[in-house]
Amino acid sequence: MSAQFLQFLLAGLTVGAIYALVALGFSIIYNASQVINFAQGEFVMIGGMTTVSLTAIGWPLPFAIAAAVLAAAAVGLALEKFAVEPARGASVVTLIIITIGASILLRGVATLVWDKNIHPLKAFSGDAPIQMGGATLVPQSLWVMGITLVVVLLLTWFFGRTLLGKALLATSHNRLAAQLVGINVRHVLLASFGLSAALGAVAGILVAPITFTSWDVGVMLGLKGFAAAILGGMGSGPGAVLGGLLLGIIESMGAGYISSAYKDAIAFVVILAVLFFLPSGLLGKRSTDRV
Amino acid sequence: MSLLRVEQLGKEFGGVRAVAELDFAIPAATVFSIIGPNGAGKTTLLNLLTGVYVPTSGRIVFEERELTGRAPYEFAACGIARTFQNLQIFFNMSALENVMVGRHLHERCGLPAALFRFPSLGRSERAARTECEELMRFVGLGQYSAAQSDAMPYGALKRLEIARALATRPRLLLLDEPAAGLNPTETLEIDALISKLAASGITVVLVEHNMRLVMGVSDHILVLDYGKQLAEGTAEEVRRDPKVIEAYLGAGAAGEPAPARGAH
Amino acid sequence: MPARPDLRRSSGLAALALVVLLLPLALQNNYHYEVAILVGLNAIVCVGLNLLIGYAGQISLGHAGFFGLGAYGSAILTVRYGWPPVGAMLATTAGVALVAWVIGRPILRMRGHYLAMATLGMGIIISIVIATEDRLTGGPDGMSVPPLALFGLALAGERLWYWMVGGVLLVAVWLALNLVDSPHGRALRALHGSEIGAEVAGIDSASHKVRVFVISAVYAAVAGSLTAHYAGFVTPSKVTFFHSIELVTMVVFGGMASTFGAVVGAALLTTLPQALTVFKEYEMVMFGAVMMLTMIFMPKGLVPTLAARFASRRPSP
Numbered sequence: 001m002s003a004q005f006l007q008f009l010l011a012g013l014t015v016g017a018i019y020a021l022v023a024l025g026f027s028i029i030y031n032a033s034q035v036i037n038f039a040q041g042e043f044v045m046i047g048g049m050t051t052v053s054l055t056a057i058g059w060p061l062p063f064a065i066a067a068a069v070l071a072a073a074a075v076g077l078a079l080e081k082f083a084v085e086p087a088r089g090a091s092v093v094t095l096i097i098i099t100i101g102a103s104i105l106l107r108g109v110a111t112l113v114w115d116k117n118i119h120p121l122k123a124f125s126g127d128a129p130i131q132m133g134g135a136t137l138v139p140q141s142l143w144v145m146g147i148t149l150v151v152v153l154l155l156t157w158f159f160g161r162t163l164l165g166k167a168l169l170a171t172s173h174n175r176l177a178a179q180l181v182g183i184n185v186r187h188v189l190l191a192s193f194g195l196s197a198a199l200g201a202v203a204g205i206l207v208a209p210i211t212f213t214s215w216d217v218g219v220m221l222g223l224k225g226f227a228a229a230i231l232g233g234m235g236s237g238p239g240a241v242l243g244g245l246l247l248g249i250i251e252s253m254g255a256g257y258i259s260s261a262y263k264d265a266i267a268f269v270v271i272l273a274v275l276f277f278l279p280s281g282l283l284g285k286r287s288t289d290r291v
Numbered sequence: 292m293s294l295l296r297v298e299q300l301g302k303e304f305g306g307v308r309a310v311a312e313l314d315f316a317i318p319a320a321t322v323f324s325i326i327g328p329n330g331a332g333k334t335t336l337l338n339l340l341t342g343v344y345v346p347t348s349g350r351i352v353f354e355e356r357e358l359t360g361r362a363p364y365e366f367a368a369c370g371i372a373r374t375f376q377n378l379q380i381f382f383n384m385s386a387l388e389n390v391m392v393g394r395h396l397h398e399r400c401g402l403p404a405a406l407f408r409f410p411s412l413g414r415s416e417r418a419a420r421t422e423c424e425e426l427m428r429f430v431g432l433g434q435y436s437a438a439q440s441d442a443m444p445y446g447a448l449k450r451l452e453i454a455r456a457l458a459t460r461p462r463l464l465l466l467d468e469p470a471a472g473l474n475p476t477e478t479l480e481i482d483a484l485i486s487k488l489a490a491s492g493i494t495v496v497l498v499e500h501n502m503r504l505v506m507g508v509s510d511h512i513l514v515l516d517y518g519k520q521l522a523e524g525t526a527e528e529v530r531r532d533p534k535v536i537e538a539y540l541g542a543g544a545a546g547e548p549a550p551a552r553g554a555h
Numbered sequence: 556m557p558a559r560p561d562l563r564r565s566s567g568l569a570a571l572a573l574v575v576l577l578l579p580l581a582l583q584n585n586y587h588y589e590v591a592i593l594v595g596l597n598a599i600v601c602v603g604l605n606l607l608i609g610y611a612g613q614i615s616l617g618h619a620g621f622f623g624l625g626a627y628g629s630a631i632l633t634v635r636y637g638w639p640p641v642g643a644m645l646a647t648t649a650g651v652a653l654v655a656w657v658i659g660r661p662i663l664r665m666r667g668h669y670l671a672m673a674t675l676g677m678g679i680i681i682s683i684v685i686a687t688e689d690r691l692t693g694g695p696d697g698m699s700v701p702p703l704a705l706f707g708l709a710l711a712g713e714r715l716w717y718w719m720v721g722g723v724l725l726v727a728v729w730l731a732l733n734l735v736d737s738p739h740g741r742a743l744r745a746l747h748g749s750e751i752g753a754e755v756a757g758i759d760s761a762s763h764k765v766r767v768f769v770i771s772a773v774y775a776a777v778a779g780s781l782t783a784h785y786a787g788f789v790t791p792s793k794v795t796f797f798h799s800i801e802l803v804t805m806v807v808f809g810g811m812a813s814t815f816g817a818v819v820g821a822a823l824l825t826t827l828p829q830a831l832t833v834f835k836e837y838e839m840v841m842f843g844a845v846m847m848l849t850m851i852f853m854p855k856g857l858v859p860t861l862a863a864r865f866a867s868r869r870p871s872p
Contacts (some may be wrong), residue, residue: 105846392756
């Protein structure tokens with residue numbers, strides 16, 4: 001394996017892990033509420049920016065991270081309560097505009113609370129590059145991939161073994177049936193938004209030392225996380241992870257071997273390709289409409 | 292001469308065979324009813340016959356023309372129209388406009404004529420309105436010609452769908468449970484309307500649960516059960532068919548003539 | 556909807572013409588004229604977009620892309636190839652129509668969220684290409700554009716542009732109103748009401764959707780070309796996802812399935828940020844809040860909601 005290939009692969013896996021986390025957030029919300037949350041990227045931004053602020057005023061990193069994740073989760077809950085809940089049963093266009101409006105609102109608030117500058121975050125364990133088979137890796141990349149793996153395992157345990165997790169799954173399969181067996185669907189909805197927000201925040205915190213963070217870092221990350229979710233199959237957890245990693249690798253390889261100027265376009269070409277040729281994504285369910 | 296011929300028609304949904312090996316012909320200028328218990332595949336069959344579903348096997352031939360696999364609007368263009376069990380009324384339009392949509396097939400309106408409002412458009416619009424108002428009167432909705440569709444009662448909406456289907460000038464009209472949800476008076480009116488339609492030369496295919504209606508108005512009946520063809524023939528033949536009796540009333544009742552009355 | 560569409564159409568158009576004619580009395584300086592012209596240009600895009608979103612019931616989160624293609628097409632043809640501006644505009648519009656037709660067929664097979672995402676992807680790809688091919692487009696800094704000229708005579712100046720844009724807007728509204736009241740418009744509205752119902756009634760929904768997509772793209776491209784010549788330069792900042800969202804918000808805010816609603820929406824949401832210049836930092840917050848509150852409390856949009864409230868005040872027979 002050439003060193004260059006390995007370099008691109010590792011870079012792709014790193015950013016792919018971030019996309020996977022964001023994509024998981026999209027899938028969880030979509031499963032619970034059929035809403036595509038265009039504000040997902042803003043949770044990423046909130047995670048990173050809050051951590052930056054708190055560490056800047058002296059909080060130790062672990063506490064800053066915890067607080068940032070909680071803050072994002074709180075925003076997620078508020079979003080569900082004040083934006084999505086009142087619009088129950090609205091049309092697709094309406095819901096899309098509501099969540100887009102929410103993302104604009106959140107970004108506007110971010111410029112007021114913080115500023116329009118780019119902020120770095122200190123890497124968790126230093127910047128000394130690691131050599132691996134001819135390729136160079138920053139330690140933060142290992143944090144990204146490692147934490148993402150831990151999160152995915154935790155989620156698998158959560159959905160498979162805990163009552164709340166199973167309730168979330170049940171609601172996503174059949175809301176009415178879930179209600180009939182006593183699941184409080186409203187709580188499930190709130191939980192799904194809170195959880196997705198937390199995932200987004202974790203992604204934002206993990207990647208901030210590598211790509212820095214700013215008030216609008218969520219826009220592209222959100223859209224690319226969405227592309228990953230579609231690639232893997234909207235609503236599929238494993239699909240989100242697979243889609244994220246795959247998208248990260250495709251982007252990295254494309255930028256490295258074909259054209260780095262068009263790196264950002266790759267995700268959107270992927271969206272179009274998937275929607276044209278395999279709308280249900282790699283691992284999504286194929287559905288037929290009843291008339 | 293048969294108007295519509297179905298050969299070994301089948302439709303599968305990922306392992307579930309909704310209908311299989313259907314083989315029958317619909318003669319022109321008749322009333323042809325399709326009956327069967329719930330889940331027998333009646334609506335699936337109707338969807339196949341109007342292009343809403345694409346068959347997984349078999350053929351559909353209409354007036355000696357192969358229609359298998361074509362899009363729904365092509366079926367309509369060939370002369371097949373339908374109504375729906377779950378109303379598909381355009382609630383964002385007036386009643387008259389709903390009917391006028393059906394006439395779309397027979398209007399030659401180019402885009403420039405529409406954009407620049409050529410005089411020919413005004414003439415054809417007026418002709419369209421007149422024709423569609425007449426169709427509404429034909430189905431008994433004369434009083435609603437100025438109404439908004441979302442202000443009309445359920446029974447009237449069922450007839451509005453029929454008017455819209457008639458606007459396409461069909462030779463074959465498929466009615467999916469036109470009497471469902473109607474009270475006895477409205478059902479009698481639908482009964483009369485179906486006879487009127489048949490008398491005007493349109494071949495009518497009826498999917499219905501109301502046995503009195505079906506037995507009274509049909510020339511031919513096709514019985515479906517679990518997606519397969521159970522029996523086919525005149526009302527009398529079907530009524531006496533032991534397989535039909537068994538499907539509707541259970542194995543013990545087979546071998547006796549079934550009572551002519553009402554639904555199960 | 557009143558039983559006399561012709562009356563409503565001509566009275567609405569007459570009212571709009573009156574507003575266009577009389578507005579200059581209230582415009583006191585070049586800045587005011589500039590805002591009015593901007594409103595007109597946005598309104599042209601919105602009227603076209605409303606045909607797609609409001610009447611046909613589709614969605615596009617990428618229409619800034621067509622606007623940008625119109626603007627950059629005119630810019631590139633006039634600056635790099637020396638074409639006369641009017642010829643460049645016509646060629647660009649034809650080109651955009653072709654692009655919309657080619658992209659439209661596959662994209663419009665999708666619905667709902669998938670369609671939204673596909674148009675989003677399309678719009679962003681266009682904006683990335685424009686920002687990246689800097690030899691052709693001037694990249695992120697953009698390029699300057701010569702003024703619009705007719706027979707060698709340069710058309711410049713706020714007042715002249717006001718009348719030009721006003722005239723184009725009136726024509727654009729007239730065409731849209733005609734389309735809506737024609738069999739084509741009925742087919743589109745039927746599609747929106749029930750796509751399956753429309754199909755079995757003989758409407759080829761796929762080709763109607765593509766047709767209205769192309770028409771809305773043409774509206775956006777014309778507005779884009781005009782904007783390029785009016786502003787004297789083009790930059791990728793008008794070709795962004797955010798601008799696409801702004802356009803959709805204007806349409807939805809003013810009123811879906813209402814051509815005049817689209818104009819009102821464009822007018823309100825173009826002037827709102829200008830009026831909020833005092834609170835410049837709050838612009839995003841307010842814009843986002845407006846979007847959310849409108850959609851939650853007035854999902855049909857401003858004009859239809861007000862019209863319905865007005866109608867319900869009249870005593871019922």
